[in-house]
Amino acid sequence: MRSNKAVDVVYVITPNALHHDHVIRAAKAGKHVICEKPLAISVKEGKEMLDACNKAGVKLLVGYRMHFEPTTLEVIRMRNAGEFGSIKFFQGLCGFRIGDPTQWRLNRALAGGGSLMDIGIYALNGSRYMVGEEPIWVTAQETKTDPVKFKEGVDETIQFQLGFQSGATASCLSTYNMNHLDKFFLNGDKGFAEMQPSIGYGPIKARTHKGAVDAPVVVHQTVQMDEMADIILDGKKPVVASDGEEGLKDLKIIEAIYKAAASGQKIAL
Numbered sequence: 001m002r003s004n005k006a007v008d009v010v011y012v013i014t015p016n017a018l019h020h021d022h023v024i025r026a027a028k029a030g031k032h033v034i035c036e037k038p039l040a041i042s043v044k045e046g047k048e049m050l051d052a053c054n055k056a057g058v059k060l061l062v063g064y065r066m067h068f069e070p071t072t073l074e075v076i077r078m079r080n081a082g083e084f085g086s087i088k089f090f091q092g093l094c095g096f097r098i099g100d101p102t103q104w105r106l107n108r109a110l111a112g113g114g115s116l117m118d119i120g121i122y123a124l125n126g127s128r129y130m131v132g133e134e135p136i137w138v139t140a141q142e143t144k145t146d147p148v149k150f151k152e153g154v155d156e157t158i159q160f161q162l163g164f165q166s167g168a169t170a171s172c173l174s175t176y177n178m179n180h181l182d183k184f185f186l187n188g189d190k191g192f193a194e195m196q197p198s199i200g201y202g203p204i205k206a207r208t209h210k211g212a213v214d215a216p217v218v219v220h221q222t223v224q225m226d227e228m229a230d231i232i233l234d235g236k237k238p239v240v241a242s243d244g245e246e247g248l249k250d251l252k253i254i255e256a257i258y259k260a261a262a263s264g265q266k267i268a269l
Contacts, residue, residue, distance in 0.1 A: 002029035009034060009232060011063075015110040016117060020045040027056040032232045036063045038121055039247030041112025043255055046248045053244060059232050060244035064125060065224040067240040070215035071204040072129075075186070075193045076239060078208065079132055085190025087168045090131050092123030093183045094199060095157070095175030101149045106176075114155035116254060120174020122199040123184075124257075125250055127162055127170040129240045130186045130193075135162035135170070137268050138253060140261035145177065160257045 001007045010026035011034040012019055019040050026033045033053060039062050040046040053060040066072050078084060095115065104110040105118055116124075128134060140160040150156040157175040164170075175181060184198035191209035198204065201220065206213040230236035256267040 001026075001031065008032060009229075012036060013063075015104045016041050016112045017110045020049055023049045023060065024052040027052045027058050027060070030056060030058065032059045032061075034061045034063055034228055035244075035247070037125075037247065037250070038112070038117050038254065039244060039251055041117070043248065043251045046244070046251045050244045050248060060247075061228050061231065061242050062244065062247035063224065064240070064242045064246070065220040066122070066126070066199055067129065067238060067242045068223045068227045069204055069220055070218060070223075071195070071206050071213055073239055074213050074215045075195065075206055075208070076129060076132075078193065079130070079186070079188075083191055083208075083210070084186065084188030084193065087131050087133075087166065087186065087188045089168060089185075089187040090127050090170040091183070091185040092126045092130075092170065092172040092198070093181040094119045094123045095173060095178045095181035097179050098176040106149065106151075106154055108151065108153040111154070113153065113254075113258070114150060115174045115176040116155055116158050116257060119176070120158060120160075120172065121250055121254065123172035123174060124160075124162075124253055126184055126198065127172060128249070130184060131164055131168050131170060133164040133166060133168065134249070135253065135269055136165055137163040137266050138256045138260050139266050140257045142261040150176070155258075155261075158257065158261055160260070162253075 009032040012022045013036045023033050023035050143157040156177050159173050162170040182197040182200045184195040186193045193208045195206040203217040260267045
């Protein structure tokens, strides 16, 4: 790929702990990079990846497919238009019962954590694009019922709460031990939006205080790749940012969630 001039972009879809090396190598080869979420397994690594891409003059995007999904974007449009009024609360529930105990997602060295790094990041990222603000504090609680399957440093279930400057709050659940958790709820003083499924391939379905949301059903990855090609090659500005800075913001909050869960303290962001 490095010597093939026809290759403009490298899409890194390897286990989380390998993103750092693969993204930096692609950047040094002069290729733009799309990296699966989470961007990395630490803020430090994420910053090094951004620096490498900036130094090489290439773009770094993160595979946040929901940022391009039509139903999601319609709910965001309604919020931006003030149809929900002042946003007060968001709830994000993301989880499933994970299978093979030997898979890389349950290996801290490769995954960098557990459910939060894989599925909970959807609720975290969703809280930011649904509320439309950046959180200023976080609290969190971890629950582990199977320490054999979910070893030290591999979270089974984490609940976390976020606070925003406006006074809005978010309550989220991330788990590898419960099925049928794929729901977003956004509440404002003039209305609400409920999405279920909210992040899966369902397709995404939403209803608001005005009724069902009518948006095209698409193949998420197809739309994501078309939109990201436009961002990389034509400089298109997406409705919801999907660049490396966006990925780094999630990493900073993830680190704070783990710190809050371990300490029992409210962590300022």
